[in-house]
Amino acid sequence: MARSLDDVHQQIRKEVTGRAETLWDVALRLHADPEYAFDEHRAAALLTDVLEREGFAVERGVADMPTAFTARSGRGRPTVALLLEYDALPGLGHACGHNLIAAAGLGAVLAAGAVLDVGDGSVLAVGTPAEEGGGGKAVEVEAGVFDDVDAALMFHPGVHSWTRAPLTAQVQYRVGFHGRAAHPTGNPTEGIDALAALVELFNVLHALGRRLPEASHIQGIVTHGGTATNIVPEYAEGRFGLRAATTDALADLVARLTTCAEGVALATGTRAEVERVTVRYDHFRDSGTLSERFAEHLDRAGITLGAPTPGVYLGSSDIGNVSTRVPAIHPFVAIMNEDASDHTPEFAEAAASERAREVLLAATEALACTAADVLLSAELRERVWSAHRAPAAGER
Template sequence: MADRLWEISLELHRNPELSHQEHRAAALLAGELESFGFSVERDVAGLATAFVGSIGSGASPRVALLLEYDALPGLGHACGHNLIAAAGLGAALALQPLIQATNGSLLVVGAPAEEDGGGKIAEVEAGVFEGVDAALMFHPGVHNWSWAPLTAMLELRVTFHGKAAHPTGNPQDGVDALNALIRTFNELDVLRRSLPSGSHVQGIITHGGEVTNIIPDFAQGRFALRALTTSALDRLVDQVRACAEGAARVTSASVVIENEGATYAHFRSNPVLAGTFSRHLARLGISATEPQPGVYLGSSDIGNVSTTVPTIHPFLQILPPDHSDHTPDFAAAAGGEYGKAAMLAAAEALACTAFDVLSDPAVVEHAWTAFNEQAAADRSG
């Protein structure tokens, strides 16, 4: 199937679609599944470009292969989601003739809007992963890593309301909302010095006034907060709130702090499934190592899946380590020979890992044991 899978990957690459707009990609992938005998449900979790293909008995063990296919504004598939979709699809099609022999079930989850909106979060909340024993996907990158160091993330919208006045004529009557927002940034600069490894705050001013001869009565900023775990993120949110509320008190402004979108949970790699995937990669001549300590690669809605069921999200290299995704070079690599090689290797390793879950009860048992141990450790932390 290599040629057909690469053709599909290139079709996605040539026609990038942004989050929640991936109508062509979803139709192509769902149609391919249907042509191989999968039953496909569309418009899943209230998302017009989400789908779930299914085949098998419907009983446990149940494996979900995750497909991403949204692109980036102005950069196309600079995160390589065309490769993720083709690899997951290839694994599913390779497994199709074997499902009946396993007495298990295979789901192929079309997961839109990873870049903006968190489609997997909506799918988790809609129960798409209920009864699933293993959720499997890969991601192209600049390393061969057995798991992804992805942090928890939330965006906050912070809005200050003041009172307009002329800065010369009656400044004493004004309450400067922009001053309150700038004070918040200054407080966050101090806070950053004491944050633990993996925690981070980055903000922008989205509204700071209209003209210079009026004291702004409205100012607004957006802040992205990241932390190693979801519980650590909760603590960071409290700290950022305290900074903004303190700035409001000092300036006599009022402040409204709101969540901007859903919370991305931290990623919890299942060591049993990750080890299984890595062993199959090694058989193909690819050595997947542990991530470099202290390196974090942002956040993803796969974290919300990983805190629900045993999950893997390994990286396969398509560019050298001195490069990065979300760049034009990465987009080019996702449509080139290195991307093709990584996609095909991932498809085979995903298929073999899924088959191990479907055919060996011990893999399922050990994966859930490790999952429960990680969950307990998160709660105690």
């Protein structure tokens, strides 16, 4: 006799309840031992060891990243990926709650894998390093990790409880100016001040910022400004972070930065170099249908998600790159009140709190139930993919 979705959901909730202490222990162990971008060796070992003991087929070092992994239960399509983040913030530890993301993804694949039959398809845990800087998911996308995936699911702890994540596209560029050294009093007319050119670029970008569309901005720092006060700087360099509401808008912003740098170089007699220095994070495309499913499942645990506040953006993430390839969700679930902020010592403390434990277990259940919905309903998959293939608002 075919099982109903309600029966599957009930079995999943029992599986999560039975693993509650194990999942919380994993979250606390990650929290107590923070590791940083592409160096999360102990975290990856902890997670893959658990998955291997549970009978998952584990592949380590995927996409040529030593701390990336996949772990599969089941066979063939359809396939749902649960994403596990586990890097921390230098100096702050798990002040973005990635210990909870990893534990929830782990619990969701374990619960779904225990309940679903082989003929139902596959659940796939994807270990994704370096979300805070490095873009492990973007690297995995390009390596084909998500090519045969039907949906990608994760949640993020935060200070809001929102069905979807308003996440912008972002990238960083290096701008260097080459001038000519000279003595500032002995032969000043022989010098070409590269630092003056860089300062002028900051001024031009400040003026440009007044005319940029919502969510677009450029934030820069000086990374090299000369070697001594009695030498006209022959080289100066800045690093610039660019963000925009969409990936297309980000491309326009990069073009403006390049034009400004070249214009300043022409005006100052310097030579400009503009070079991308990070992986580009695409903006996040939410699968509304799947986000609603997640919210419905979470509501059964007494946590209600609402719509994001219009005009509010919460940074960027490499989940955006995944969402360009497959339907994806990235809801926020609050572990602190809205007057707080992540990326703070207080948020790091909250990521090991009793409220965090409650959110972890509720989100784990909701993720696993949403995964089961995708695997067991061809109609849902078709609806989700149809929406994913349609052009999104604001995209060319």
